[in-house]
Amino acid sequence: MRNTGYYSQFGGAFIPEILVPTFDELESAYLEAKDDPEFWAEYLELMSTYSCRATPITRLDNLSEQLGGASIYVKREDLNHTGAHKANNVMGQGLLTKRMGKTRVIAETGAGQHGVATATMAAKFGFDCTIYMGAHDVARQRPNVFWMEQMGAEVIAVTEGSQTLKDAINEAFRDWVTNMDNTHYALGTACGPHPFPEMVSWFQSVIGTEARGQMLERTGKLPSKVYACVGGGSNAMGLFSGFMDDEDVELVGVEAGGRGRGTGQHAARLAYDDATIGVAQGYKTFFLQDRDGQMQDTHSVSAGLDYVGVSPILSHLFESKRVRFEAATDDEVVAAMQRTVRHEGLIPALESSHAFAQAYAEAPNLSKDEDILINMSGRADKDIFTVADAIDDPKWREFIIDKAKGYQQGMNQ
Ligand SMILES: *Cc1c(COP(=O)(O)O)cnc(C)c1O
DSSP: OOOEEEEETEEEEEEGGGHHHHHHHHHHHHHHHTTTTTHHHHHHHHHHHHHHHHHHHEEEEEHHHHHHHSSSEEEEGSSEEEEEEBBEEEEEEEEHHHHTTEEEEEESSSSSSHHHHHHHHHHHHHOOOEEEEEHHHHHHEEEEEHHHHTOOOOEEEOSTTSSSSHHHHHHHHHHHHHHHHTEEEEOOSOOOTHHHHHHHHHHHHHHHHHHHHHHHHHHHEEEEEEEEESSSSSSHHHHHTTTTOOOOOOOOEEEEEEEESSSSSBSSSSSSOOOOOEEHHHTTEEEETTTTTTOOOOOOSSSGGGGGGGHHHHHHHHHHTTTEEEEEEHHHHHHHHHHHHHHHHHOHHHHHHHHHHHHHHHGSSOOTOOEEEEHHHHHBBGGGGHHHHHTTTTHHHHHHHHHHHHHHHHTTT
């Protein structure tokens, strides 16, 4: 165990001896890049020409009026290439991979969004790419697997264990141990062993830095509250970092409440009190686990928030009370998304809609001269199957049935 990368008692790097040199190499490369203003300039240049940075902020004119309280602003991370803030992390790690002279990247993915983002980065930089994905997820997420393969990535369906995200993470580490010389593991969120939580948060800090300047320019003051959804915690860390030193800005993290408190079917590690502190997947944080340290099954309507652990930096900010944690249930989330689509013409991802749900619940109780800011971490194109099912749209069902019939009759070939 190495003694770096702790945020009070959370974090660390609980890794096998054989990976220590690789983590040392990564940490040095990250620290050197962080000290090199040219690296950040290159990163910003890449993100502005390949991924729509700086992303704008949008005021929700109609809903601010309807809710009758604070003015609601939205940071538009949905406008990134591949549709979410994930691009900030993977493109940064791509530049770092190049800097380390490596030629191959690997990644874990659950629903496939991080897999698509990593495959995109690999295609752009000319790296070989292998994506580990639980066999169950491969079966459920064909559209994402399709694009990863089109981009030249090899998608490996992991048939160990529960055949989902945590098994994919284990396989990715196994690959890394055998291929450390030429391979970088582009981990997808602000979790895992040091330096990943800190490094991923650094790449995502571009969100908060931009947002703080944009709010000041637009409104002449800072927002009173900022909201972000929390899966692993990377988009939240990105937005929050811009306001961390502004004591008057309340930071609100919104987790997946799933079917609600007390149901055991959620992924709220900090907002509910079911999680306990433990060490797994190479780091120490709050996990949803039983007394023997067995990871529990989590549930959320949004695949991207459906995870047992949480960023160790956020566990620290939870204990020190710098960040307030709340949870939104599946039903609240779908309603918040529909409301945003209907009245603003914006289509927030189910993950992001958790932050919207919480902000909508609080806005009416705030004064009209307050501003609040929501991070729209991504767009919902990927969620069309889930949302159409959740609201049970009959025309959508008809469309799917017709499409399937067409394939059976060979009409779509
Ligand atoms: C993956 C994803 C998330 C969850 O990841 P964090 O690391 O918690 O930010 C949130 N929103 C969207 C749109 C995602 O794709």
